[in-house]
Amino acid sequence: MIEALQFGFMRSALLAGLLVSVACGIIGTFVVVKRIVFISGGIAHAAYGGIGLGYFLKLNPVLGAVAFSLAAALGMGAVQRKTRQRADTIIGVMWAIGMAVGILFVDLAPGYKADLMSYLFGSILAVPSSDLLIILALDLTIVALVVLFYKELLAVSFDETFAAVQNVPVDAIYLILMCMIGLTVVMLMRVVGLILVIALLTIPAAISSQFVKDMEKMMALASILGALFTTTGLWLSYFLNLTSGATIILVSGAAYLLSLALKSLT
Amino acid sequence: MENGEWRQEVISVRHLWAGYNGEPVLEDVTLSVKELDFIGLIGPNGGGKTTLLKVLLGLLPPSQGEVRVCGRRVEEGRRCIGYLPQAVEFDRDFPISVRDVVRMGRLGRRRLLQRYTAEDDRIVAQALSSVGMLDMRDRPIGALSGGQRQRVYVARALATEPHILLLDEPMASVDPQASAGIYELLRQLNERITILMVSHDMSAISSNVKTVGCLNHRLFYHGEKQVTPDMLALAYQCPIDLIAHGVPHRVFPEHANEEVRG
Numbered sequence: 001m002i003e004a005l006q007f008g009f010m011r012s013a014l015l016a017g018l019l020v021s022v023a024c025g026i027i028g029t030f031v032v033v034k035r036i037v038f039i040s041g042g043i044a045h046a047a048y049g050g051i052g053l054g055y056f057l058k059l060n061p062v063l064g065a066v067a068f069s070l071a072a073a074l075g076m077g078a079v080q081r082k083t084r085q086r087a088d089t090i091i092g093v094m095w096a097i098g099m100a101v102g103i104l105f106v107d108l109a110p111g112y113k114a115d116l117m118s119y120l121f122g123s124i125l126a127v128p129s130s131d132l133l134i135i136l137a138l139d140l141t142i143v144a145l146v147v148l149f150y151k152e153l154l155a156v157s158f159d160e161t162f163a164a165v166q167n168v169p170v171d172a173i174y175l176i177l178m179c180m181i182g183l184t185v186v187m188l189m190r191v192v193g194l195i196l197v198i199a200l201l202t203i204p205a206a207i208s209s210q211f212v213k214d215m216e217k218m219m220a221l222a223s224i225l226g227a228l229f230t231t232t233g234l235w236l237s238y239f240l241n242l243t244s245g246a247t248i249i250l251v252s253g254a255a256y257l258l259s260l261a262l263k264s265l266t
Numbered sequence: 267m268e269n270g271e272w273r274q275e276v277i278s279v280r281h282l283w284a285g286y287n288g289e290p291v292l293e294d295v296t297l298s299v300k301e302l303d304f305i306g307l308i309g310p311n312g313g314g315k316t317t318l319l320k321v322l323l324g325l326l327p328p329s330q331g332e333v334r335v336c337g338r339r340v341e342e343g344r345r346c347i348g349y350l351p352q353a354v355e356f357d358r359d360f361p362i363s364v365r366d367v368v369r370m371g372r373l374g375r376r377r378l379l380q381r382y383t384a385e386d387d388r389i390v391a392q393a394l395s396s397v398g399m400l401d402m403r404d405r406p407i408g409a410l411s412g413g414q415r416q417r418v419y420v421a422r423a424l425a426t427e428p429h430i431l432l433l434d435e436p437m438a439s440v441d442p443q444a445s446a447g448i449y450e451l452l453r454q455l456n457e458r459i460t461i462l463m464v465s466h467d468m469s470a471i472s473s474n475v476k477t478v479g480c481l482n483h484r485l486f487y488h489g490e491k492q493v494t495p496d497m498l499a500l501a502y503q504c505p506i507d508l509i510a511h512g513v514p515h516r517v518f519p520e521h522a523n524e525e526v527r528g
Contacts, residue, residue: 213406
């Protein structure tokens with residue numbers, strides 16, 4: 001197993017997996033307890049518009065994805081907050097429009113789009129070091145925001161009404177959470193692809209919530225589980241010559257089923 | 267708290283109209299709550315009980331009328347309110363300990379980016395022990411019974427160091443034995459804190475509060491100490507399940523309300 005580490009791409013892939021697991025565990029916990037899986041999926045798919053834009057403008061597509069996912073996060077978050085009716089419909093429409101915009105931009109972009117599929121299905125084995133730096137920066141941003149606003153994030157997640165009465169700026173905190181989801185989604189996209197982002201965002205937190213009843217512990221356990229799944233999935237895909245993103249998700253999914261079985265036994 | 271004794275007004279509602287999407291739920295409501303009152307407002311579901319609390323908490327702007335809490339606008343005045351929301355909004359799986367729930371009562375005293383302090387921890391412990399839940403502080407909130415959970419929420423409201431407690435259906439998810447204990451707790455708290463509570467269950471409220479009012483779009487409240495024949499007549503203005511279980515429902519025409527207001 002160790003000999004695989006002599007390859008630079010394998011070391012980068014492992015590092016990327018470990019880095020995204022941190023954000024994944026922290027933000028996935030909020031997504032799971034606040035039950036906003038759907039809106040997170042919407043942000044992930046709308047981010048594809050940014051990938052297309054990146055290709056079109058010949059910029060790093062990851063930066064385009066960051067811009068689009070932040071815009072989608074703010075837009076969908078605002079819709080969720082302000083529209084009482086059919087918020088899920090509007091979010092579904094934004095989800096589709098984001099993807100469609102991406103596809104058209106890619107059509108319009110000149111030249112050969114070699115690694116386009118990598119954004120849909122992930123390409124952890126081909127993460128360049130520039131993307132590693134972006135992932136690290138996003139990770140640090142997310143950890144810093146959560147540490148700074150932890151008591152407000154917890155209160156808004158648990159009981160928005162009470163938080164509002166306590167003069168917590170509930171809308172602003174909610175939008176900060178949305179933006180952090182957007183950033184996490186972009187990172188995860190590099191690892192498992194945007195189609196599978198939701199699985200890696202929610203599964204570690206969902207497993208973790210079955211075994212710990214404290215938000216901070218849930219985040220820590222979810223991050224550890226995420227690291228475990230990405231690493232295991234990566235080794236398996238390397239030795240069995242399978243698509244890494246899908247392997248990581250299947251490892252996570254199997255672990256989730258196992259945890260459900262374990263939980264029902266105890 | 268005998269009649270005639272001068273007490274400070276802590277909540278003042280004058281000719282309040284409020285509702286949703288232009289549909290008024292509260293119509294011309296006037297209410298004066300004085301220090302150390304313990305008022306129970308009864309009324310049918312949809313009669314505006316929760317709407318009134320939302321207005322008092324600054325969560326719903328009135329369409330007409332004036333509301334003052336502790337002599338200030340509600341956005342500032344609500345700092346002196348401890349709020350116990352209706353229990354139905356609860357997610358049993360939420361990963362949070364009793365202590366962390368109660369600590370949310372300190373949020374209003376701390377700014378963004380500011381940590382909770384040792385003083386907060388002291389006040390949280392004090393609030394928990396005053397509801398008899400200090401031993402449970404490390405338990406997950408989902409592991410508690412309905413009655414214990416309501417005690418924790420009372421503790422959270424107390425942690426805000428309130429002058430007024432607003433309680434929305436406090437006994438909704440509580441078995442009768444536990445609710446007797448909570449009423450006893452409220453009675454003790456009322457020695458120093460004003461309490462306004464709303465419920466659709468008249469039988470429980472009327473024997474445990476100092477004064478009763480009836481809210482069904484309009485408010486019928488005259489500071490009566492208990493359910494007098496007068497009060498009962500007013501209560502009958504409220505359709506559906508106001509009267510204790512077993513009494514047949516009587517529904518009066520809406521317009522009868524206006525003749526009784528005085």
